[in-house]
Amino acid sequence: MPDAKLEIQMLHDRVLVRLTPEEGERRSTGGIVIPATAQVAKRLAWGDVLGVGTTVRTVKVGDRVLFNPEDQFEVEVHGQAYVVMRERDVHAMASERTEHGTGLYL
Numbered sequence: 267m268p269d270a271k272l273e274i275q276m277l278h279d280r281v282l283v284r285l286t287p288e289e290g291e292r293r294s295t296g297g298i299v300i301p302a303t304a305q306v307a308k309r310l311a312w313g314d315v316l317g318v319g320t321t322v323r324t325v326k327v328g329d330r331v332l333f334n335p336e337d338q339f340e341v342e343v344h345g346q347a348y349v350v351m352r353e354r355d356v357h358a359m360a361s362e363r364t365e366h367g368t369g370l371y372l
Contacts (some may be wrong), residue, residue: 269362274317276317276318276319276322276350277319277320278320279318279319279321279322279352279354280290280319280322280326280351280352281315281317281318281319281325281331281350281351281353281356282316282317282318282348282349282350283313283314283315283331283333283348283349283350283351284313284314284346284347284348284349285311285335285348285349286312286313286314286330290294290317293368299343303326308334308336310332310333310335310357311333311334312330312331312332312360313330313331313333313349314328314329314331315327315328315329315330315359316348318353318357319353322353324356324359325351325356325359326361328361329348329361330359330360330361331356331357331358331359331360331372332356332357332358332359333351333355333357334361335349336353337355338351339351340360357369
């Protein structure tokens, strides 16, 4: 049975996220180029939710979430890196469902 494909299902309050690739250099609003190696403070990252556990209440598959990648567990599946975290470690989410938004859009 080594050739059988097994579907990954998240348990409890866990969320499976695929990291959004970094663009490298960034530009400030004033037009200054910020190299990818420059790091002033801890930087949060955006990722796409691919799976949620049975007790996850707010985040849904397909949402984009903001989180601290340094505090999470990373897992590799077929050469692709994913992050596993608890729902409470998500700082914000971006989705098409507008219930209690900030007025900012990605």
